[in-house]
Amino acid sequence: MTTVLSPHIHELFAKRAQQVLPPIYNAARQGHSSLISFTFGFADPALFPREDIAAASAAVLATDADAALNYGMDFVELRDQIIAKLHSQGVFAHEDNVLISYGSSQLLALLPRVFVEPGDVVVIEGPSFMGAVRSFADAGARLIMVPTDDFGMNLDALETVLDELHTQQIRPKFIYTIPTFHNPTGTTMPLVQRKRLLALSATYDTLIVEDDPYGDLRFAGEALPTLTSLDHDDRVIYISSFSKILAPGLRMGWAYAHPAIIERLGMFKVEGSSGPFLTRVVANYCADGRLAQHIQKLTTHYHNKCQLMLDAIGREFPTEVRVIRPDGGFYVWCELPQGVDVANLLMRAEQRGSTFLPGTRCFANGQGNDAFRLAFSFLPSEQIVEGIAHIGAALREM
């Protein structure tokens, strides 16, 4: 086999495949290094319920192997567990409202297949989760960024954007938001804003994509209804997953939406089911309240780690660094005083042995050189303390 494909064969590619897009920035592709890394929102391996997942696999193979190992659909009981979870959140889902997927990243990448033609407008938050944003951009979406503040998406700015688009007779395909324990800022949109966001989506007749991977991991403040549970107008597409509440490596997520949208997401999920074996293993694990118990355990654990990080930050960072305290999720967001550039900070922190996600990697447009994200989820406590000291020392010398 030759290394270069002959130009004649290259001509056979469809237009959409002529150019290879660089892969969406993927935590999974990161090599290992000796740095203490706050960069990625990995789950804490210390809390993986490995014995219980092994027991679930064994039980599925002992009692249901004929169906688990042959061709088949997603396991109905997993879908029913997801429906029950949605009911507990005040969302009255039926079976045709739910699609099970290989992680929520698959759903975020399928959304533009359903909604976006090149040039169509998608409204995003800035900063945001670049995995999703890049998949919209790769589909040719024209991204309009709305800034966030301590209460999530700034809705005055959103209203201005929607109004301007309306003047130009442009209807955005959807507004992509992470209203609860935002990635990367950790902020949560208050109830009154949630209602206003829904009202704006109705006024300007567009959809909302509510990405909610962290919602179950609340360790402070009062629980808030999801946008989805407040929606009575079929305007919200809800996306979540087992990645943060069970294990990312199982690759299992779900969407809730109007059946007409679910049907179309399913149409572009070309491989069909998410695996008769895998859906049974996850369902077996989650049964009998075990997932709910595990979530409680995770929440306490992540609360402790977050507090540990915040305490270390309190000791180590100059007070000029503005830190957003999250009520849940995986991340602490830090804003730098004027004149301190995050690339410079990152270089100095790495020289001391620690690394993090610079804000510039959280914006579609290169903004963010005055901020950074720290994931407290993955590292063991002692490394959190040590790493924050590295970053603090780097900050103090600047």
Added chain:
Amino acid sequence: MTTVLSPHIHELFAKRAQQVLPPIYNAARQGHSSLISFTFGFADPALFPREDIAAASAAVLATDADAALNYGMDFVELRDQIIAKLHSQGVFAHEDNVLISYGSSQLLALLPRVFVEPGDVVVIEGPSFMGAVRSFADAGARLIMVPTDDFGMNLDALETVLDELHTQQIRPKFIYTIPTFHNPTGTTMPLVQRKRLLALSATYDTLIVEDDPYGDLRFAGEALPTLTSLDHDDRVIYISSFSKILAPGLRMGWAYAHPAIIERLGMFKVEGSSGPFLTRVVANYCADGRLAQHIQKLTTHYHNKCQLMLDAIGREFPTEVRVIRPDGGFYVWCELPQGVDVANLLMRAEQRGSTFLPGTRCFANGQGNDAFRLAFSFLPSEQIVEGIAHIGAALREM
């Protein structure tokens, strides 16, 4: 949530999603019935290595849970096992030649994303595997069907087709073929024809997609090189899976092709990896020659079942029914004498308690009303005998 999506929301769908295509005919969607069913190429559950897969899951979770359960790439050792398997077939694959997927159906559905614009020509066999053919059609491919005979695709007919297309200055994107233990006919393309097919693809400067899910399951005749192993011109895209040789429910397949093609298939495999957990479980199972041993066991088993079916057919079917004896795979293809319509036969067989795949479901153009496919893979022996008796009785009364 209302049942009908408001027309205003409907307008937000991309053009490609305005209409919902009916799902590709999917064995998995078939409900259970009391009929003895020869319809689907399910694996025989009697041979699922359930204890070994449970042991593999347990071993992965006991020794490698941190990587298996967190975000990550496909397990490198599984890719290396696939590369070793390709080497043993005379294909000198490197890591950038291989993509692991959620079953081969995912790859067959991704192929048109890489190659097909609406109206592009794809050459298929008639009859063929409709799961693949439908995914090409759904992408807007113009399907040109080449008939098959006892030696697979009729290459004289192919040459005529390619020549006519060439006259019209149309270059087909690829030729889709199942050269070994064909689905549905069970036929195998002889070596001299394989070489001619490759030569034709070079002469007319197109690609070949070699779909080879059954190739390991040879129980008669001499092993033949794959088209891929004969190709020295980067013209073949090879697709296979663990479905027939291990368990379909694990949803694990692979493609081999030029790196430029693999890169593009990966770009459209939007969810990224095929799962850190699942790829480890399959690799753990397959290690140390266990997969090869299992394939030997399967081959003997399917040979026995095929022979049992052929013996029953010999006793029960009128001699006017032409039966193609396969050298491997899952299927026996039967051609009816003139005047016997398969829909009529199917109705009568079902009244007696058995069902099968009518030929009409194996052609893109409605042909096939004089043929049917019997899968010997799934049913236990006694049901094979009983079911063939039902069909035989139906045939004799016609």
